[in-house]
Amino acid sequence: MSMTFAIVADAQATIIAVTGEIDLGNSSELRREVLGKLAEGRAVAVDLAGVAYIDSSGVAALVEAYQASRQRHLGFYLQNVSVAAMRVLKLARLDQVFDIRTRPSGEQT
């Protein structure tokens, strides 16, 4: 099972929806994508609804994006985190660090 992105941009942020397994073989693609959008000055949301697996290199890519967003004072959040991805974020104790939302921006109650 490989990883695919779907990128949707709205007024507030670029939403990168990831499907599949994020591992050492492909996490650098995710990193490049997210850091690229932040560099363009866009807030970024990563939708993890379709993520079946994420390893430490995938988590590291998200951490690096989080750090870059803070430097640039841009929004960065995760949305629709799958059970599998949430388990790994909790193991890394990052579930309290990331801004994790259940719905796309603007629809949050």
Added chain:
Amino acid sequence: MTVPPDPQLPDDYHRQLDLIAEMSHAFANSRDLDQTLHQGLARVAAFVDAEAASLFLIDEKTGELVCRACVGPVDITGLRLAPGTGVVGKVVEKNQAMFVKEAGRDPHFGALVDAKTGFSTRSILCAPLSVRSERLGAIELLNKAGGQLFHSSDRQLLRTLGVSAALAISNARLTRGLVEQERLRREVELAAEIQRGMLPSHRPKDCPVAGINRPAYAVSGDFFDILPLSDERVAFAVGDVSGKGINASLLMAKTISLFHCLAKAHRRPGALLAAINAELCETAGAGGTFVTMVAGFLDRRSGTILLANAGHEPPLLHQGLTFTSFDADTPPLGIAVDLVPQNMPETWLALGGGCLYLFTDGLTESSCDGVMLGSQGVERMINSVAALDLDHRLTAIIEALTKGAAVLRDDLTLMAVEDFRPKPLFASRFKASPEGLCELRQRVEAAAGAAGCSAESAAEVVLAVDEAVQNILRHAYHGEGDVYLEIRVVAEEGLEIQLIDFAAPVDVSQIGPRPIDKLRPGGLGTHFIRTIMDQVCFLPAPEGAGNLLRMTKALS
């Protein structure tokens, strides 16, 4: 009581019969043949009034006629005549008695002996010594006293005595042959006993290596050895010396002694075989003999083996339904020093719950129901006994091959090296790469599920293994490389996972987890591993491998 002579027969005849009876008795009971022959000759010469008498026997090696006994004025004992020479030679050749009335006029008479000895031969009576169709020599009488000629009754007497003397000589030779045979048989028996003592008589207690040897003859050119070492390792070897019989068994004895001694000083089988080869070449015996041999070291803790094969029948690794064979790395031992270098190729293999079989060509070349077994036959036979325990598997195979065969055509040797640890749920050596991790995760998930892990903890185990393999790729290989992974359920610890790589040993302190609060990428994988697994430790890697990581997790 004395039997009165038959009044119808002349006195001479009775005296002759008495002499024949007496001499036959003496020959039949003789313990010192030379002495009996000499006495017999003297008695006959006296009886027929001959001036001299001699007995010649054919030298079995040269075919010459050698004087073994003689009476008369000149001692010619030890005199040698070329085959066919003189009257004696003719008599032997024709196997017929001969009269010579006037020696000087007879074309067969060789005056050489007379010239040498000063004896003057006038008349000769000579009779052959032969038993069945075998010609042994001749007996001759010279110069009947008073210038008379020998009678036909003298010839009769000489022929009759010749027969009993020949029988006695033949019997003595047969007896000597039997004594020699018996001596050799006892020596071979002794050699066989010493040789049996060199092979392990029984499997050392709890040792996962067993062997069996069936010699075709009393002594064997095959051998095997099992040597448990102090550090949970076991050295083992199977070999076959070219040829059979005593020569082969002596070289076998030398090779097994070298193995037994040198296995304690070497850690790698390649260097060990090279050392044995150097010794064998240095003191090479009869030309053309050589030794095919496989030697290995089993690491019991990891169930891994380092193997080296010098021209021997490929060992077979049996795992589930698959067989893997390991071909020879070099030519046989004992031919030339440089053929088996110190750094000869070796094979690293993991038993992974399977069993490694080593054997000699006596096994592959033996016939089962009239058909040569071959390597496929060996595989079938191993499969057919797979349900039995270690010792019974070996005896069952040997019994199946030797049943009904009165005589083995070749020595049979069979050894099995087993993994005594619990059977793994997953065992595989594969080329690890970032791209291959996905497939690995699926297989680990299946194994964890089979071990009874919940879906949640199976997912965690998958993450831990994935991260551990990533660490190997990152820190040990700096790229991609071979990894051997084994997962098994161990009663006390729960799930046990073992990862072996073949890179240079890594400084473990450099890959410890970083404080998680620092929020820096990297080091997170190690944190995952330590959080998910109950115990994580590096163990001394087996010989031939780089690093061994062992992780355990209790099964709830």
